Amino acid sequence: MSAYHPLTEAEAIERARAVPGVFAPGAELTSREIGDGNLNLVFHIQEAGRGKGLILKQALPYAKVVGESWPLTLDRARIESEALIIQGRLAPGLAPKVYAFEPELALTIMEDLSDHVIMRRGLIEGNTYPLFPGHIGEFLARTLFFTSDFGMNQQDKKLQTGRFINPELCKITEDLIFDDPYTKSPNNNYDPAIEAEAAALREDAELHAEVARLRYGFLTKGQALLHGDLHTGSIFVTKTSTKVIDPEFAYYGPMGFDIGAVMANLLLNAAAQGGRMSDAAALADFRAYLLDTVVQVWAEFETRFRALWAEHAVDRLLRESGYLNVFLAELLQDTFGYAGCKMVRRIVGLAHVADIDGIPDEALRNRARRVALAVGTTLIKQHRTAASIEEMRAIAAREFAAKEG
Template identity: 50%
Template sequence: MTFQFDVYKPLTEESAISLLKKLHFFAEDEHVTCREIGDGNLNLVFQMSTQGSTKKWIVKQALPYAKVVGESWPLTLKRAKIESEALLQFAKFTPHLVPEVLYSNETLALTIMEDLSHLSIARTGLIKGDSYPNLGKDIGTFLAHILFKTSDLGLSPTEKKEKAQQFSNPELCKITEDLVFTDPFFDHDTNDFEPELSEKVEQLWKEDELKLEVAKLKRLFLTNGDALIHGDLHTGSIFASEHETKIIDPEFAFYGPFGFDLGHFIANLLFNALRRPPAQTELFGFIHDTWETFSSVFTSLWKEDKNNPFLQVNGYLDYTLRTVWQDALGFAGCEMIRRTIGLAHVADLDTIEESELRIRTKEIALDIGRSLILNRVEIKNVQDLHEFYIENNEFLGNNARTV
């Protein structure tokens, strides 16, 4: 078939094969296996390979609408360009932690990248109880390098402003603004939760103190363009094994607050801890590794910089790290609430088979999310967070231990 590079059209398995042959990823006479493997809400994802060959590629194409809703929810195709450019930017600083981008096409809204099928989605593996000993350290390393080196701390003011313009992503930011920071805290038709949660949710909607703190966090998201952030860094956006970690899907990337990605990652580890109480010490170990690695690497980068005289001012580094931690906890709280009663849920909770246990676990997730938002200043470190978690979760019993 003839492939058109100048007209957008959603790919099929057949046209994806044609595309990669035209681009010489495969020879014309090669027998190519292609299957659509996407399970997200916004994209088509094809896995391509030849039998007995090491040639394996992933083709990801943005759809002009959200699959979870349908064509009634249109979306910009520009997000595919944002994603490929974000991956290339991340690769400048942490190439071992992101997939290699081999080709991108803005008109077709697609990216061709290395196949990571030898790894597992971290969320799926964690639910099964798989071990990822490097996960926390790798995410901490990624966040430290990306946040420092794409911010005013690592760039000149002109370079930073040019990067912020390059990664302007208003349509996908609007999704976050609505689905994370607004809709779950009001009686909105995008919300989705079991009837058994109605009383607790309605109480949450009436709590003005909580909504005031969420308004402050939303304002941070809207106005703090600290650095290039992934924008959707949860355990479903990470491939992992015992030895490797790869961060994927940065189509929500833009210039946002330092603590946003960290908060989302923490929240999704807390979801897994709620699902698997016996593993909560290991999961808090991941949070500990993430924060300790982040703060250590970020501090090293800070102290190495000789261009910004303010970086030598006593107290500025401590203030920055303290603010990142506090904001991350608040963002984690919003993520826990929205993933429990908002439009998009997490398998950690939704696949708990026993109904009563699932509802009780979701109630605790809401309690923890609410308390993280309200108490983010009082929780000074990971040990405080662990103790706070135990106090808010009666399922842990007397055997829970702090990090």
């Protein structure tokens, strides 16, 4: 058994070579470390002249964004590997295939998706993905339904919950999303130009009350196995394919947290495009696409979730009581609230999004940050009255017009 240590590229190649059926015997393999996240090493192993290869992802015992002063458990690699396997089984074709997991090295060997692009990058470049709402709606409906008490034996669900407690990574979420942005935290990171907006977050008692309500839901609503970090940087896409990656934050929590994360990142990109696209017509068209996608994601999710309920709900009383409508109404409200929290955190918190931070012009960059904060805080404050996904589109459109007009 190998003692834990960060792999070298040469070691990564040898482990990739041992995976049966991927590379030709004795083939020349190359490795490139491509990890651009905060927590892991990621090696892309290829055979010369063959294109796709394998991805080896190794958890580090600390957060790269901070350093060794922020230690992290290596058990998150097991959680990620198990979550990927579950998601791949429940939503076939929408998660990368896992070939092997080496617990002693916190190492997962998985499918190479180099023929895809990270969705965040694609959206920044102004690309559209017409099949994405159906794909992500399917992924969300199936992974959330079949890991919940609605679609899973309740005793089995309790046992599975125990395998995904994930306290250290949940603590990161609890602090960075539901606490730090509303205090003078040393973890916060924002341009001094938006100090007035950051101070307003710290002083808004109404906002704090709603965030506290959402935080408590994150702490206590063990509804389903979440991805836990489902942003556009955790989704690979092509025009015809969607693959969800990186579920190392997986745990049992409120379904709206995952759905809201998808919505938040679409809205963050929409806010960013006001500083990226100079052509007014092109901006209007692309924003309409993004806001339409927000609406379509919820519609696709809801349609599939209702169908799964009708066919597979394991609890007779729940299935026949009409509770589904009540549940989905509450879930939509959670989705609004968690989307707002995700947006706020990405503007004033520790880690931002390239959509906005990559805007070349400083004034437009800070305007986009103010727009995103306005959308996010409105979603939070109004989440308990939300009755339609169309309201999310309307809130975003209204704040874009108000802050950019």
